[in-house]
Amino acid sequence: xxxxxxxxxxxxxFLSQEANNTLKKHNLFAxxxxxxxxxQRHKEMTLTQIWRxxxxxxxxxxxxVNRLAELGWIEICSGKDRREKVVKLSQQALEQFPVINSxxxxxxxxxxxxxxxxxxxxxxxxxxKIR
Amino acid sequence: xxxxxxxxxxxxxFLSQEANNTLKKHNLFAxxxxxxxxxQRHKEMTLTQIWRxxxxxxxxxxxxVNRLAELGWIEICSGKDRREKVVKLSQQALEQFPVINSxxxxxxxxxxxxxxxxxxxxxxxxxxKIR
DNA sequence: TTTTATTATTTACCTAGTTAAGTATATAAT
DNA sequence: ATTATATACTTAACTAGGTAAATAATAAAA
Numbered sequence: 001x002x003x004x005x006x007x008x009x010x011x012x013x014f015l016s017q018e019a020n021n022t023l024k025k026h027n028l029f030a031x032x033x034x035x036x037x038x039x040q041r042h043k044e045m046t047l048t049q050i051w052r053x054x055x056x057x058x059x060x061x062x063x064x065v066n067r068l069a070e071l072g073w074i075e076i077c078s079g080k081d082r083r084e085k086v087v088k089l090s091q092q093a094l095e096q097f098p099v100i101n102s103x104x105x106x107x108x109x110x111x112x113x114x115x116x117x118x119x120x121x122x123x124x125x126x127x128x129k130i131r
Numbered sequence: 132x133x134x135x136x137x138x139x140x141x142x143x144x145f146l147s148q149e150a151n152n153t154l155k156k157h158n159l160f161a162x163x164x165x166x167x168x169x170x171q172r173h174k175e176m177t178l179t180q181i182w183r184x185x186x187x188x189x190x191x192x193x194x195x196v197n198r199l200a201e202l203g204w205i206e207i208c209s210g211k212d213r214r215e216k217v218v219k220l221s222q223q224a225l226e227q228f229p230v231i232n233s234x235x236x237x238x239x240x241x242x243x244x245x246x247x248x249x250x251x252x253x254x255x256x257x258x259x260k261i262r
Numbered sequence: 263t264t265t266t267a268t269t270a271t272t273t274a275c276c277t278a279g280t281t282a283a284g285t286a287t288a289t290a291a292t
Numbered sequence: 293a294t295t296a297t298a299t300a301c302t303t304a305a306c307t308a309g310g311t312a313a314a315t316a317a318t319a320a321a322a
Contacts, residue, residue, distance in 0.1 A: 012143035
């Protein structure tokens with residue numbers, strides 16, 4: 001296997017494991033957090049907006065959103081179009097958000113601490129060339 | 132989310148999807164292939180050697196190896212130590228291996244076609260600095 | 263030799279991604 | 293107005309990763 005692709009997979013697994021570790025004390029998984037995060041940024045979103053934004057398939061989001069609702073992180077409302085579901089953060093999620101967010105920002109900084117700002121930019125640029 | 136980490140996750144998903152696509156005509160999934168590939172390189176391996184090499188947890192390998200055996204790709208033998216299982220490619224796997232391998236090498240080349248050799252080296256180096 | 267600790271693998275149960283096919287609503291075409 | 297098509301979401305079934313705990317065999321210690 002191309003060592004580049006191999007390394008990319010390894011880092012991806014490593015990072016999601018570390019993210020899960022960081023989120024453990026808040027009873028969240030990384031993918032759940034990524035959904036909460038993008039809902040927070042957009043105030044409210046439909047499921048389609050979420051899966052398009054995160055670039056995953058619809059059923060993944062259906063499942064994660066339902067789980068987050070069960071756990072009390074989000075509220076599911078219905079939009080004008082009766083097919084679509086609009087989703088927003090619950091009160092408790094809004095309150096906890098800043099704490100978790102800063103923990104995650106620290107985590108992210110920790111992960112790239114070995115890179116200078118210039119290298120970070122470079123790495124992002126190179127990753128974008130894949131495909 | 133740090134755009135770098137976000138991009139890395141996106142590419143990881145993209146690459147494994149594309150790898151699955153490439154392997155579809157050979158009735159394999161990317162993770163199954165990665166197990167076959169490393170067994171082939173080492174002629175035979177114990178489960179522990181496999182999961183250490185691929186840097187995943189043991190239960191993942193137990194499952195994939197059993198599936199590969201069911202599908203007739205590998206044979207499971209028992210080593211001297213009666214706890215361990217030794218695994219090697221089946222006859223049909225040995226025959227099909229070169230075809231699939233060259234398809235995968237083409238795939239890998241296609242994925243990094245946007246990068247010069249220098250950029251590939253650079254990208255690998257930068258990825259290794261994560262953590 | 264008996265007990266204890268370690269190692270190899272498995273089992274059970276989560277999250278998380280995929281595809282394929284199904285349902286319900288909305289929109290467009292006839 | 294009916295029919296056909298597209299859109300939003302869901303369900304089912306699969307691969308694939310993880311942790312925690314169980315089992316069996318081996319190695320080390322008492």
